Amino acid sequence: MTILIPVFGDQLSLDLSSLADMDQADSIVLMMEVADETTYVRHHKQKLVYILSAMRHHAEALRTAGWRVEYIHLYDPENSGSFTGEVARAVARHEVxxxxxxxSGEWRVAAMLDAWPTIFGLSVEIRVDTRFLCSHAAFAAWADSRSELTMEFFYREMRRKTGLLMDEGKxxxxxxxxxxxxxxxxQADLLMPRPLAFSPDAITRDVIALVKERFADNPGSLDGFDYAVTAQDAERQAVSFFTNALPQFGDFEDAMLTGERFLWHSILSPYINSGLLNPLDLCRRAETEYREGRAPLNSVEGYIRQIIGWREYVRGIYWREGPxxxxxNFLGHSRALPDWFWTGDTDMHCLAETIGQTLATAHAHHIQRLMVIGNFALLIGADPKQVHHWYLEIYLDAYEWVELPNTLGMSQFGDGGLLGSKPYVSSGAYINRMSDYCGHCCYDVGKRIGEDACPFNALYWDFLARHREKLGKNRRLTMPYRTWDRQSESDQAKTRAQAAEYLTSLD
Incomplete structure (x- = not known):
């Protein structure tokens, strides 16, 4: 009799809980490339290449580690196109x-797993994903004990639990x-660190050819694909980050520069989310850099907070809130995203830069995603579900459990303040303060009215005005509303007319 161990594309870890304590002689690992997973959104071409190539390489790593692996390729003629269909075929092939x-990391796949005992008439053991620090039950217990949820307090609990950056309990x-x-x-710096680039090997080149043939109409470019697709190369990228970028990561965590896609960011999130790197291990290594005097505390704390704080927190929210x-859609937004979200062809330099690099590399850092692209989508009243789909399909590290709360909740305020206590909106002033984008733009960031006025400015005030009934009592928006109220009715009308003209142009 055989034990069947399905391993999904975001479970590429040799220490996966489903493999623990299993007898390799009596087990078969099943890995599956299926149409359902490659087409449920129009994934960026490089995202598809990354996931499929990393899966194929991981199958080889499992075999090297002594596992029997059955690997179903997307082009296999008998491929059923779904996880359940492929498990059914495997059950038929073997005495399982x-x-x-x-x-699973996502609701739709979790529903499949829950149905398997009935479908197959077999025992199905679903094990906790031990790559996360906080189980669903632990997060629910923490959340149920509080009158309101705040990531900062959850993060402090995770610090206490792990002991990371703690000195005698403080x-x-x-x-x-x-x-x-x-x-x-x-500031532009010729000595700015650069992430490592990895030339595609034969496996990756085969996947690139497959994606080019089957997904030609998907967004993004295949040119220059150079991501790591093995645990060994992901580890090399991690070492490079800790050595070259972490010391200044904190200072410039929120900065943006024209032509600089990565700055001091780690570019490790795709590898963490797919399983090639262990998040707690990375946090412990970052702490070592601080303890041994190679990186300052603000950089290390900021990095660790992103992983054991925010990453774990949004996962907890995702599973607690349900499908x-x-x-x-708290604000009732329904506007379609402009077509240029899929081309980057806009005369607003900040958006052309951030969307352009996203289409080229399937990457943008968190401030580009939140305060440029997300900010604009929120200000124009874009449908939050469509915005969610765009982020899910376009970014290399996007899996629904982490992307949906970040996008619909934090970026688009669709949950009405569950994840973020205020909408993350700003005029052009914030973008100008944190980047050099405005200096390259045809619009004047200092103007609110006129043909060359930065669209963010009028859109910002119009957003506050049209949503005053729902947002007017938000304590974190008290000052902006006071500033709006001090303006004359004539100036307010001109601002709103400017915003209306721009919104009409989008339609």
Whole structure:
């Protein structure tokens, strides 16, 4: 009798819980490339290449580690196109006595796993994903004990639980959070670190050819694909980050520069989210850089907070809120995204730069995603579900459990403040403060009215005005509303007319 162990494309870890304590002689690992997963959104071409190539390389790593692996390619003529269909075929091929699987990262796949015992008439053991620090049950217990949810307090619990950056029960440096130290504007620097680039090997070249043939109409470019697709190369990228970029990561965490796609960011999130790198291991190594004097506390704390704080927190929110979370639309927004979200062809330099690099590389860092692209989508009243789909399809590190709360919740305020206490909106002034984008733009960031006025400016005030009934009592928006109220009715009318003209042009 055989135990079948399905392994999905975001479970590329040799220490996966479903593999733990299993007898290799009695087990078969099943890995599947299926149409359902490659087409449920129009994934960026490089995202498809990354996932499929990383899966194929991981199958080889499993075989090297002694596992029997059955690998179903997308082009296999008998491929059923779904996880359930491929498990059914595997059950028919072998005398399967039990299915052991690590819990899914997404609701739709979790529903499949829950149905397998009935469909196959077999025992299905669904194991907790031990790559995360906080289980669903632990997060629910924490959340149920609080009158309101705040990531900062959850993060402090994770610090206590892991012992990261803790000194005798207190936070290193006397503060939990050094975010206020991490908002410096960057300058172009010829010595700026660059992430490693990895030339595609034969496996990756085969996948590139497959994607080019089957997904020619998907967004993004295949040119210059150079991401790591093995655990070994992902580790090399991690070493490069800790050595070359972490020391200044904190200072310039929120900065943006024309022509600089990566700055001091790690570019490790795709590898963490797919399983090639272990998040807690990375956090411990970052702490070592601080303890041994090679990286300052603000950089290390900021990096660790992103992983054990925010990443774990949004996963908890995703599973706690349930499948209807995707339909929330607190502000009632319904506008379609402009077509140029799929081309980058806009005369607003900040958006052309951020969307352009996204289409070229399937990457943009968190401030580009939140305060340029997301900010604009929120200000124009874009449908949050469409915005969610765009982010899910376009970014290399986007899996629904992490992307949906970040996009619909934090970026688009679709949940009405569950994830973020205020909408993340700004005029052009914020973008000008944190980047050099405005200096390259045909619009004047200092103007609100006129043909050459920065569209963000009028859109910002119009957003606040049209949503005053829902947002007017938000304590974090008290000052902006006071500023709006001090303006004359004539100036307010001109501002709103400017915004209306721009919104009409989008239609």
């Amino acid at each position: 006595s039990q299915i052991v699987v690590t819990e 936070p290193a440096g006397g503060r939990w959070n050094f975010d206020k130290d991490n908002r410096k504007r960057a 209807d979370y995707v339909d929330r």
